[in-house]
Amino acid sequence: MIRIIVILLFSMTNVWADGKEQKNEMPHTGHSFDTLVDGEKLEVDPDRLGAFLQGLSDSQIAVISVQGMVCDFCARGIEKMFKLDPKVKKIDIDLSKGKVLVAYSDEDSIDFNDIKQKILSNGQNATHLKILRI
Template sequence: MHKLSLILLLVAAPGFAEIADQHDHATHQHQISGQQVEFDEPRLNQFTNGLGSAQIAVVSVLGMVCDFCARGIEKTFKRDKTVTKIDVDLGNGQVLIAYTPDALVDRQDIEKKILANGQNVTDVLVKKI
């Protein structure tokens, strides 16, 4: 019986996880217009100080409750050569990402990368400075 339980766990669990993933993605497909983003103006000003010309993505994230949760987000975006600076704001559940002025900032790509870290994006606002 225990062997059977073990085999069932190993085989069936990824299937459950996959179903959850599809559900999450569908739920958040329509929400990233940038209209729902409320940002911390002083923090944004501090973030952009000294950046010069750039595009700033203000990303609202669900589930970013600890350093450990957010660590992967920073690592993932730092691999992108068009990203020049990142700020994680645990208190407001937001990530600020500075892109080069000529970068193509794709909201769907941002959502996908954050979902790959295990959090959900509720909205993305892109500002040019």
């Protein structure tokens, strides 16, 4: 029985890997979003991410780690910069975790250098990117 459960778990999930730019499939909706299948922490507020995913489908979520994003007032510029990009469907800021969540259409390519430039235009630094597919 245990072997069957293990096989099922491996067949349902993808392994998340370390790296500056990663692509992963999201666990299907209804599951917790804070811990990945291999135990790695996503480091995004699960409630905030859950709310962000509401109404989204066939999308990619860029989870961007940002340094220097210490206040709401100064993070507003990040939101404004991304909203100028017609590819961006939705954006949210997780101040407590230092993350920016950006939803793109499934067909669009996500350019980390472009993201870094947008963040830098507001005076902060983007350090890591993870891409989730829903």
